[in-house]
Amino acid sequence: MAAGNRLAAGGRIDRSKPLHFTFNGKAYTGFQGDTLASALLANGVRLTARSFKYHRPRGIVGAGVEEPATLVELMGDDASGNRPATTVPLTEGLAAKAVNCWPSLAFDIGAVNQLASRFIPAGFYYKTFKWPNWHLYERPIRKAAGLAAAPSEPPSKGHYETRYGHCDVLIAGAGPAGLMAALTVARAGLRVMIADEGCEAGGSLLSRRLTIGGTDAMEWVDATFAELNAMPNVTHLQNATVWGYREHNYLMVTERAPANPSLLERTWRVRAGHVITATGAIERGLVFGNNDRPGVMLASAVQAYVNRYGVAPGKRAVIFTNNNSAYAVAADLAAAGVEVRAIADSRDAVPDEARAIVPGIEIMAGKCVTEAQGTRQIRSVAVAAKTGGSARILSCDLLAMSGGWNPTVHLWSQSRSTLRYDDPLATFLPDTPAQPISAAGAANGALTLQDALRSGAEAAAQIAGTTPPDIPDAPDLPYAMEPLWRVETAKGKAFLDLQNDVTVDDIHLALREGYSNVEHVKRYTTGGMGFDQGKTGNINIIGTVALAQGLAMDQVGTTTFRAPYTPVSFGAIGGLREETVALPYRHTPITEWNLAQGAFMYEAGARWRRPGYFPRAGEGLQEATNRECRAVRFGVGVYDGSPLGTFELKGRDVGRFLDYLYSNVMSSLKPGNGRYGLMLSDDGLIMDDGVCFRLDDHRWIVSTSTGHADAINGHMEEMLQTRFPEWNVFITTVTSQWNNATICGPKAREVMAALGTDIDLSPEAFPFMTVRDGTVAGLPARVVRVSFTGELSFEVNVAPRHMRALWAKVMEAGAPFGILPVGSEASHVLRVEKGFLSLGHEVDGTVDAYDLGMGWAMSKKKSDYLGKRAVQIRREGAAPRRELVGVIPEPDRQIPEGAPLTPGGRREKTEGFVTACVWSVVHERWVGLALLEGGHARHGETAHVRLKGGEVIPVRVTAPCHYDPDGDKLRS
Amino acid sequence: MMQIPCPFCGPRNESEFSFGGPVKPPRPDPSAVSDEDWTAWLTQVPNPLGPVQEQWWHVRGCGTWLTIWRDTRTHDIVEAPDGGR
């Protein structure tokens, strides 16, 4: 291997499985078990990124989700942008490139921003780019922003899935604390789910050289999983991030590599009785001059590369720390044969136990790195006393820094549980839980192995109600630290947020300009608002603000932790809900027949997919609609009315119940008869119109409009259950128990006769608004004489299992009479000709029954019904009413639906609008309906439609009914 | 996604329910109240920063209209403020 940074032995990589990959077009080789980051380091690639604003050279800083510097874009089948290189598992053929640099990583034109950096401090764009306007600057700025390009195609194969999960205890994190907790609750018989974000379980143990119970810690991990996986009450999800913590202990877990090979990713929505966050801790960086140069890395990341991946990220290392944990890193580096020049420790007193594990390595107590030197790769660092003074230059190609540890409290905080600032650890720790949640291990501030194991066991035992198990012996270096928020003697740009290029100077500028709240600082400087959401840098920002303002850390406070913990692909959230199942859809049994006829189908309320019209060759919407309308007006048509909401009501009190729900009186209906009615809300607004039929003394059928069926069902149940629980009424939804073919037109009775029925069809025996049960075409049927077209109609209801047969027989029996199927468009025309109202057209939430000329539907007899009082109050007001009228365009032309009416057609406040305008096949001209101020008194007048652009169309105002005003046809 | 206790079915996912609004005082007799009281009853609902009593319809379950007290700050389902229920 070219650069030879791979150690001769060790690590959890499989050296027998080499993998080929490219980065920025150049070919490299790594091993199974590598991440892209470890493989790049193994190949000696140090410059891996350019920064967002100044385009400074950057390298790999971390080893996990905290990575702030190296984001890559993956290409090919894996195409996705903005992936931290540290979280991309290496696969054969992987192709990656650095984001945010042009034309190339080594020669990046945007780097000129470095020269201008003095003039583009935090928030500079608020102060400039104003002349002549923002648009001049916006396009190039948008291009410069935005990191990676978005994938241009959806995944070519596989799909995403979302599913539900349930458990007694969900454990986030399979490190030492999480595993110990899982073992404890699983042995107690609870249903356990353990989810870990890594490719491999073990958490920090993967990167450290530790023993548990006298053997290698990873052997303990393997043994623990062997026991857990043998238990039926344990679900283990690896490569699975718990990223969202919702109300009522509902959590989101996304698996990136589910066992089912059809699945790209799978999201579990888990309802957990209790949650244990064993999410570990993230190391924070230190803030000194040029702390962003390639070769400056988190100490824990260096440790991971050496121990887990068998990679030496440098040949000569300096350690800079304020705590003990970096001493173990120094020891591990030395053991791997890397020269450790010195450990600069900002503490004046270095604990003996730390000194003891780094024999032979120079320890510079009370010293800080003030500056990293070198541009594309560090060459040396300057070390000086904390208080200043002359610096010593140490040549090195690796600086491992450790600013202490931040427990990963993201999930804890998302659950609304509180945090407290802990002085000894100089960090925010879990405090009061707001939901059934516990924190364990490093996530709870237990920063040594033995403590972490104990903390996991204790949290779990408390939930299970058992005594904690014995903790195996697990020696570890005790943890101690002294906070160092920034090196005050730093030289050069000292970065707090590498991803958004936020420096200490930026924070100071924000404070100087009055942006003093930490939320202002964050927004003005954009610190902590990058892809990494400030996982390594936020606390240093808070520390810098606290120092500058002379406040305590908890007075400054944290910014809010919000989901997701790490970014999640939208595909994994949407799951299978895509394409045809993106929204529910409903079919009647004759959908296939409609499609076979070439019907133009679309959704028309309540998720029903229905035929709009049935075009024949060469016909458009208008021609087909005219033909269907003519069939109904002059011959016969048939309409599938199945989607109408239908309810069977039973009981002694149905009559008075309906009297309360409808504005007119229903209780006086005789068996076999029906009535049209309006249902109002108590606000006096029209909720629905429908028809009630009384079958016998105690059984009724209520039908509602298609679109409101579910809402009316809820409304009826609410009134019954909450207002009149003592009333004897039962409501059963029978919408799908009855399908219907509505045969309508002057020849409808002849078609009925041809179908064959035992019902007497004569108008005397079977008048309008009555219902009869019998057989039609040999099928058990309920026939209702209602009409939504103004023509003689028979609504033939049968069970859906018979609907196809009925339809075929209707078409057959109707053929000699020229029967045609009728779609929604023709139905619309027919009801407009007739002046029948339609919810959503004439009823738009502003009109009442009187406005619609239906004052007869507002019962005067009933002392109370829903909406009565509200309508009275509203009508007593002074506001002018818009009333339903017919309109005849003069000259004869179509008026767009919704076109406003204004006084004289002038450009001023409207006095109404045209609700519908259709080609009338009986008048052979355009006719319409409108809501017009004072319209009832304006019949015969001319009103004016004003179109966009100023065109004015005069319309003659008429009564709303354009056809058969006396209703002779529908009663015939 | 809350978990709502249904008196018939036990705790169920919020997605099985349809929100039915906060519980208002009983509907006054419309013929016995002033216009002002009537419109106030119609248009005003309790909007507390804290527990609110509200109705949910278990539309995808047993069909029950039920009442819960829910804290609008946290979405926790709580006992009634007076400790009843």
Added chain:
Amino acid sequence: MPYDVTFERLETQALHDLKGPREALAAWAGDALPPFPDQPNTKTEAGGATLMFIGPDHWLLRADLTREGTLDAALRPAEAPPEISLVRVSDTLAWFRITGPDAAEVMAVACPMDLHTSRFGPDGAGFTEAFGLKALVTRCADGFDLAVEQSFGPMVADYLTRVIS
């Protein structure tokens, strides 16, 4: 491997919706019904019919479609007293049977309810949500029966096909 399950759409089942006090229903139609289940969202079976307790004072009787006429005759919906309601609703539901080792996994994609045997036993039967719709879930041998409002049948078939592909 993808989920090890099969699903089939069952034919129409004979269904009667029964509402009212249990005693009144038993008095009217007791002989035609299996014993009333005591626990909410459970079922009892007898003589080829299943009686499910699906809501307060609310039961659903399920049988093979061939028995629909017999049950109609026994239940006499049109003659029942006002204290109870009996309505034939056979056509309102579309039925699916999901069986196989991974049946529970597929149900977990569809349904938010905890169907673990400790929570939803062999006699479990009740309405919940599936694919965002109101759905009746019952256990059957080696799996589950899932029923949704009949007009949504094609959509659920579409969805299930996607889950198992």
Added chain:
Amino acid sequence: MQRYSAFSLLRHGINRHTTWAPAWRSPPLKDRYDVIVIGAGGHGLATAYYLAKEHGLTNVAVLERGWLGGGNIARNTITIRSNYMRDASIPFYVKSVALYEAMTRELNFNMMHSKRSMIDVIQNYPMMRDRRRRQHIMDIYGSTYEQISEAEVRRRIPALTGGGPDARLPVVGGYVHTDAAINRHDAVAWGYARAIDAMGGEIHQQTPVTQLLRGADGRIEGVETPRGVIRAPKVAVAVSGHTTTLTETVGLKLPLRTMNLTAFVSEPVKPLVDVIVNCPDAGFYLSQSDKGSLVIGGAPDPGQSFRRDIKQTVFEDTVSAMLSLFPSFKKLKFLRQWGGHLDIAHDASPIQDETDVPGLFITAGWWGGYKAIPAGGLTLAHLVATGRPHPLMEPFGINRFRHLDYVMETGTTTAR
């Protein structure tokens, strides 16, 4: 006020930016003002600005519970538009859009106002009718709305590759509202704050009002805060979501309820969508910020809520609706989410009026109130200063509920 310009950046850059003055001061809190505005969000700040600018009222304190600009102005989807349906609404929003367009120069603060059109993507015929209805009435008030074909929708939004003829809801066309824009919400808050400060107004952060105070004559007298009682003959409440919490302290009930509306953003990516995309049938809208993130919003949560979180169901509905039209976004990543609470009036239209407590003014019910900020401030300042409603706000008085004379912009009440 220190002028901001490219030249001033150069000049201060030479001094290493140590010579910038604070954008606003933190003056001592007095115990009496002419007007107290509660809430240093968009509407409160705009009101204080116009009180000073239009009416010369500068003895004004804006009291803010948290940090200025930290209310809903920090939690919205920054969409500015005027495509409404009713005579009552359109002219108001037309005015607001015009004020936004002039704001960068007026405040000498770059709002990054990006007039980039909103395209309503229509996927069903009933919605086409609803939108068609708007275009003619909008024209009367000078707002633009043009129908475009499906092909044109796709040409202008190349990433929109879903919604084909076999889709669950096929795209059938669109409407373009060219006046629509996005801008930078922080700039609006900070720009107003700086201007208020320069004209002599005061902004007091971390000053929560715990109680409104009423005099013996029933008039408003002032407010109580942890920093003491502050008196003023006029108090304007501009605290979206918390209006009733405050007014109930003087026994005032209002037809308002508080809801949570969530939004979320994607990872930042290179330019992908150049317009604001609104999909009313699918139920979501999105735009791409200048920083590269897609900003996405959907429906409100069911039920009242003061919790600024996201409902997983609402979130999933929004995401799958988006993916059905933008399938390539499946591999795009979700980066951050938040919720904001706002109050909605019984008829879902805003309320701006003097209340039954003389001297106490409210501006509330701003459902999508970001776009209304400048005009809402202009009209409230007019009302507070003159005692008469601004003509643009006349239809939105509180008395409409006494006559049940609702302004039905959405065609529905919030009865639930």
